[in-house]
Amino acid sequence: MRSFLLAVALVAAGCAGSSPASDEITVFATTPILGDIVRNIAGDQVTVEVLMPVGADPHSFQPSVRQVADLRDADVVIANGLDLEESILDILQDVAQDGTRLLEVGSLADPLPFKDAPETLDPHVWLDPVRGIAIAQAVAGELGRLLPAGAAAFTARQTEYAGRLKAIDAQIATQLASVVNRTIVTNHEALGYFADRYDLEVIGSISPGGSSAGEPSGRDLADLADAIEEHGVNAIFTDVGGSRRLAEVLAGELDRPIAVVEVFTGTFGQEGSGADTYLGLLETNGARVAEALS
Numbered sequence: 226m227r228s229f230l231l232a233v234a235l236v237a238a239g240c241a242g243s244s245p246a247s248d249e250i251t252v253f254a255t256t257p258i259l260g261d262i263v264r265n266i267a268g269d270q271v272t273v274e275v276l277m278p279v280g281a282d283p284h285s286f287q288p289s290v291r292q293v294a295d296l297r298d299a300d301v302v303i304a305n306g307l308d309l310e311e312s313i314l315d316i317l318q319d320v321a322q323d324g325t326r327l328l329e330v331g332s333l334a335d336p337l338p339f340k341d342a343p344e345t346l347d348p349h350v351w352l353d354p355v356r357g358i359a360i361a362q363a364v365a366g367e368l369g370r371l372l373p374a375g376a377a378a379f380t381a382r383q384t385e386y387a388g389r390l391k392a393i394d395a396q397i398a399t400q401l402a403s404v405v406n407r408t409i410v411t412n413h414e415a416l417g418y419f420a421d422r423y424d425l426e427v428i429g430s431i432s433p434g435g436s437s438a439g440e441p442s443g444r445d446l447a448d449l450a451d452a453i454e455e456h457g458v459n460a461i462f463t464d465v466g467g468s469r470r471l472a473e474v475l476a477g478e479l480d481r482p483i484a485v486v487e488v489f490t491g492t493f494g495q496e497g498s499g500a501d502t503y504l505g506l507l508e509t510n511g512a513r514v515a516e517a518l519s
């Protein structure tokens with residue numbers, strides 16, 4: 226009975242979505258950060274849904290059955306790709322194979338390999354605002370193909386948004402210009418693109434393997450402590466919403482005090498945190514990194 230009702234509901238939803246009287250399209254973004262970029266480009270004719278709630282780790286998020294059904298009903302699913310959404314790779318692949326368009330923006334934003342795993346591309350492209358512009362361009366192009374009548378408006382919004390991203394990029398570069406020791410350590414290897422953009426050097430990360438899920442050995446932590454001493458690193462950057470425990474353990478192993486500073490990597494902060502939009506997240510991270518290293 227239950228599955229019968231579900232089937233009826235899906236058919237009904239399918240009919241509504243394909244009604245020629247409606248030019249509304251539905252876009253599903255995987256992360257809140259991608260969702261915010263899409264909303265800034267999309268305007269009223271596009272319904273934007275976001276799969277992961279604020280605070281969810283994009284590496285380990287598990288959707289409900291209902292959410293997977295909603296993904297299948299979307300006109301396009303916009304994902305980061307490059308294995309960011311590592312816990313739902315099968316679901317995304319299934320949805321795409323069943324005919325839902327899947328746009329993966331990470332590979333369109335000039336991806337670089339991980340420093341610690343050169344055979345693997347680093348998915349955290351959005352933490353460089355210039356790559357954020359490439360993401361916004363890809364989104365505007367996709368929306369314009371889906372809804373040609375809106376293409377000019379999508380492009381205009383994307384151009385305006387790119388201007389704001391360029392301004393934040395210049396602001397962060399200015400804030401970091403006078404930093405002398407530019408070496409940093411991160412909780413997981415999320416800040417590679419930020420470091421690439423602003424000429425910082427990530428000398429190591431606590432979680433191995435580019436994911437937030439990797440557990441370091443005691444030997445890994447001891448080696449990282451040695452590298453911190455050798456380079457005179459002034460701050461360990463952890464992920465807001467992630468665990469600070471190992472960063473505190475590492476800090477405790479050192480002969481001198483070191484700052485343990487939270488930055489927003491895979492998701493937003495709560496409303497009012499200053500990091501509840503993509504632009505705000507970038508500004509907040511830039512200011513925190515500059516303060517910690519100055």
Ligand SMILES: [Zn+2]
Nearest residue numbers: 413415437491
């Ligand atoms: Zn990550």
